[in-house]
Amino acid sequence: MDLKSLFHYEYKSKRTCYGIPLVHIHFGRGPYVAKGIIAIGNIAVGVLSIGIIALGGLCLGALTLGLISFAGLALGLLLAVGGVAVGSLSIGGLALGIVAIGGFAAGLFSFGGFAVASHIAIGGYASGHIAIGDTAKGAYTLAIQDNDFSSIKAEQVRELINQEYPNLWKPFADRIVSFFD
Template sequence: MEFQNRLYDLRKRSGLSQEELANLVGVTRQAVQKWEAGTSRPDMDNLTALARYFNVTLDWLITGHEMESCAAAQNGPVVVENHYHYNSWHYEYKSKCTVFGLPLVHINLAQRGFCVARGVVAIGNVSVGALSIGVFALGGITVGAFGMGLLALAGMALGLLAMGGIALGYVAVGGCAFGYLAIGGSSVGIYAAGGAAMARDVAVGSAATADLLAIGQDARAAMTMGLSDTREAIFQAIGQTGAPDWIRSVLMFCIGR
């Protein structure tokens, strides 16, 4: 049996796709495809990673047989030392309980590559789930460096409610926020509140620019107000723009009234 056949059998017995094995080792799917087709061979680091993951010896993986001791043919004992420097790690857990065919919990993390976790609760380098945590997270509630979901909490967040360094959503809260209602250091939206706010209807902030109403120290709009104006006057002015009651409440909260 050739190397490519041994690798194929090991992968199939482990229930892995070529893409999943590639993620574990930290290579592309095309590289695994070439290994199994016999058109290329993995380097020593990748061979070591494969042997460790499948719990086989490196000698068996390469040659198909175990090393035979040659001590009997020598005048003295022979000590063979193999030093493999393998710093990568991988951890995966998949619960047996499933919901609509998806595991209730799927954790798939690795130091190298992008391991995909798919489950109701998904935690991985790349995660997809109702509750999704990962570098790249997609789902109902997402937490990660890059998140997309109904509720997204991430460095870069996209969602119905998005919160992050850069947030884009119906309601967006972040350092830079873009949305129907945007709240942040720099905010742009139909309604916006923040240090620098730009809005179509109502902008609230130190520097506020809007088409209809701007409230702030430096306010520019068809109608302007200062932060020192009374609560009743500001509340009434926002209402005149046609803003929904919940928008008025949020903007008043941002003003501190």
């Protein structure tokens, strides 16, 4: 038995869906690819994919690209969660997206330690059209007192959002205002 086969495993279910295996597990030393509805491997491609590199619907791994991604480097069309997260809704140490939450967050709406946004930024350092934080820079700014976000009144935030973004989706605006209740 050679060393390469000692560190190689593959399982492919006999059950398929439109010719794609229901489960495909394929890993070892080298660029082994698993393709299935449920794919687990060095490189995984599937509806549910788990691997060092994962592509598909719901992805978990070191580097992922999918609808919903959880990884060290996560790229998600809908949701990305990871050390570096890029997606519509991104959560991570470095978060880039429409709604970004993280240590360094950049997007349309950003929340975090260092928040930069085109619309609303809330955080320790906030830069945006509406900026709320310890250090706030923007067209409209609200500075918090003594690191206490409750020093800003929710109604004040609601009025500012309604004034500047009257067509903002109400449940989202209410969620932002709830930080200050």
